[in-house]
Amino acid sequence: MNAPALALAAVHKRFGAVHALRGVDLRVPRGSIFALIGPNGAGKTTLFSVVCGFLRADQGSIDVLGGPPDVMRFKGRLAALPQDAVLGRELTVREHLTFLARLQGMSPETARREAERVLAIVDLGELAGRRAGTLSHGQVKRVGVAQAFLGDPELILLDEPTAGLDPRHAHDLREALRGHRGQRTIVISSHNLQELEAICDEAAFIEKGQTLEAGAVSALTAQDAEVFVVLAPGPEPIDQLRAHLGDVAVEWDTQRRVLRVSFQPGPNRAAEDVIAAVLRELLAQGARISGVGKGRSLEQRYLEATR
Amino acid sequence: MATSSTFLRDAWLIAGFDLRESIRTRRALVLALLYLLVASITSYIYVEVVRFAQEATSEVIAGMSDAGDKIAAASAAGAAEAAGYSGLLYVIAGGDQAIANHLATYPPMVLVFAWFSLGALPWLIALTSYDLVAGDLHLRTVRFVALRTSRGAFVLGKLLSQVLLVALIAGLGMLPVLLIGGVYLPRFDVVDTVLALLRAWPILALFAFAVLGPVACASQLVRGPGAARALATFFLFVLWILGIWAAFAPGLSALRWLTPFAYKTYFFHPDLLYRLMNAAGCAALCAGYTWLGFQVFRRRDL
Numbered sequence: 001m002n003a004p005a006l007a008l009a010a011v012h013k014r015f016g017a018v019h020a021l022r023g024v025d026l027r028v029p030r031g032s033i034f035a036l037i038g039p040n041g042a043g044k045t046t047l048f049s050v051v052c053g054f055l056r057a058d059q060g061s062i063d064v065l066g067g068p069p070d071v072m073r074f075k076g077r078l079a080a081l082p083q084d085a086v087l088g089r090e091l092t093v094r095e096h097l098t099f100l101a102r103l104q105g106m107s108p109e110t111a112r113r114e115a116e117r118v119l120a121i122v123d124l125g126e127l128a129g130r131r132a133g134t135l136s137h138g139q140v141k142r143v144g145v146a147q148a149f150l151g152d153p154e155l156i157l158l159d160e161p162t163a164g165l166d167p168r169h170a171h172d173l174r175e176a177l178r179g180h181r182g183q184r185t186i187v188i189s190s191h192n193l194q195e196l197e198a199i200c201d202e203a204a205f206i207e208k209g210q211t212l213e214a215g216a217v218s219a220l221t222a223q224d225a226e227v228f229v230v231l232a233p234g235p236e237p238i239d240q241l242r243a244h245l246g247d248v249a250v251e252w253d254t255q256r257r258v259l260r261v262s263f264q265p266g267p268n269r270a271a272e273d274v275i276a277a278v279l280r281e282l283l284a285q286g287a288r289i290s291g292v293g294k295g296r297s298l299e300q301r302y303l304e305a306t307r
Numbered sequence: 308m309a310t311s312s313t314f315l316r317d318a319w320l321i322a323g324f325d326l327r328e329s330i331r332t333r334r335a336l337v338l339a340l341l342y343l344l345v346a347s348i349t350s351y352i353y354v355e356v357v358r359f360a361q362e363a364t365s366e367v368i369a370g371m372s373d374a375g376d377k378i379a380a381a382s383a384a385g386a387a388e389a390a391g392y393s394g395l396l397y398v399i400a401g402g403d404q405a406i407a408n409h410l411a412t413y414p415p416m417v418l419v420f421a422w423f424s425l426g427a428l429p430w431l432i433a434l435t436s437y438d439l440v441a442g443d444l445h446l447r448t449v450r451f452v453a454l455r456t457s458r459g460a461f462v463l464g465k466l467l468s469q470v471l472l473v474a475l476i477a478g479l480g481m482l483p484v485l486l487i488g489g490v491y492l493p494r495f496d497v498v499d500t501v502l503a504l505l506r507a508w509p510i511l512a513l514f515a516f517a518v519l520g521p522v523a524c525a526s527q528l529v530r531g532p533g534a535a536r537a538l539a540t541f542f543l544f545v546l547w548i549l550g551i552w553a554a555f556a557p558g559l560s561a562l563r564w565l566t567p568f569a570y571k572t573y574f575f576h577p578d579l580l581y582r583l584m585n586a587a588g589c590a591a592l593c594a595g596y597t598w599l600g601f602q603v604f605r606r607r608d609l
Contacts, residue, residue, distance in 0.1 A: 071456065075456070
């Protein structure tokens with residue numbers, strides 16, 4: 001098995017009396033798009049900062065790209081969008097990006113080309129000559145994302161990359177991130193769980209500086225072990241369904257009219273097979289179906305995990 | 308591990324970038340203008356003093372009827388002026404006749420400018436460079452750089468950019484000397500003055516290193532620019548007092564070499580070896596204080 005891009009074990013970080021990280025464990029597989037999910041103050045930004053070496057952990061082990069956090073080993077291999085870092089106001093966007101690319105070891109010409117390339121990713125090519133101090137909040141955020149892609153690093157940490165972006169640019173950025181799946185490891189922290197569910201392969205729930213749950217998004221959302229059916233007003237043949245399906249758990253939410261069927265997945269029992277069986281029985285009993293799906297949303301799972 | 312060539316390359320890149328950023332800020336412009344203004348006023352005052360002395364002498368001599376008296380008076384006035392100037396140079400040289408003699412090789416107007424600049428530079432640097440690290444810490448701009456190079460290269464780059472900035476501003480300050488001297492002084496030797504100014508320029512840049520050491524130290528110890536400015540000014544003030552105290556404290560005079568102010572005079576020593584040792588002292592002082600601050604910065608959270 002490939003070594004993970006990022007592995008943290010029992011990491012602690014205190015700021016005076018505030019215990020920001022209380023033994024975080026995390027394993028981010030190489031090539032995955034990983035979601036870091038948690039409420040404000042959960043420790044996500046602190047975690048990113050520890051991984052980048054901006055903050056020193058008080059305790060625990062941190063393995064980033066096969067070794068401890070060390071900037072000269074990272075040089076160009078690890079990039080990050082720091083949440084609240086500000087670019088200087090006086091120089092242009094192009095000058096900033098060219099400078100950062102040159103610090104990664106590129107020649108002046110390569111650095112200029114690279115700056116143009118990453119600006120195109122965030123649709124800011126036309127603002128390359130603008131002073132950074134004249135950009136809007138969203139544009140600054142996009143420049144921040146662009147600098148994280150300089151030189152195609154192996155591991156990219158993006159702290160709330162779409163916060164403050166308009167819907168169009170948020171969508172474009174999501175698509176751009178999705179396009180990197182399998183090519184490099186990307187860790188994203190965001191409060192937009194729908195967004196994370198759409199683009200991430202793996203996720204971890206963090207709360208009060210601890211990892212609550214982590215794993216593949218499909219496993220966390222029980223994509224292979226749970227199906228749901230939304231019933232329109234009318235017959236509610238729940239007991240008949242339970243009797244028909246046998247060894248599965250059936251939950252009925254009367255208020256939202258959502259029927260959930262949890263099962264043990266196996267070689268001959270995929271979610272699609274269970275959906276077919278459930279729908280056959282419901283239709284046979286005269287129920288009116290208004291929606292069908294697999295698993296739970298990441299948001300639901302997060303709310304359950306943090307309840 | 309970073310190779311030394313990568314370290315120096317990164318430091319140079321940071322210096323160039325930071326210098327470009329600095330010279331486009333309004334603060335740098337205001338300070339450059341302030342420096343130009345004070346340099347202009349200093350030059351003008353010198354010109355006026357010279358003119359007043361010459362006019363006063365001329366009036367006294369004009370009131371004499373005897374030609375022999377006139378020659379004697381002019382000669383006495385010239386001798387008095389020369390003696391007064393030599394005495395002044397002796398005081399400036401800290402009682403070292405060799406340095407005083409070397410100072411006399413500079414055109415007086417250049418000497419006035421250089422001495423004014425050496426006196427003003429510490430406080431100018433405290434005003435312009437206090438946030439060389441603290442500013443980036445405060446805005447967390449350092450995080451963009453910290454993933455790409457070492458903290459040591461970052462600090463060295465910032466330091467170099469400030470030295471270059473000071474050299475640039477000091478270079479600009481030479482223009483009023485040439486302009487005012489050329490316009491107002493009847494016997495103004497432009498070539499001689501330009502050559503003397505070019506001799507003084509590296510002195511200012513090297514002295515800036517010595518001053519930047521304590522300022523860079525202060526800037527690495529605190530996060531906020533306001534605190535960094537206060538601390539840098541405090542450090543320089545304490546070092547200034549220490550230098551004065553050490554000069555008069557028996558057996559402790561060596562302590563004055565811990566202050567940047569002790570390095571002004573020896574830049575004008577006639578012996579090149581002394582001047583080189585003085586320059587090395589400035590660099591060592593800068594490195595020492597910066598290293599002290601770096602011991603905090605290298606471990607601190609960014």
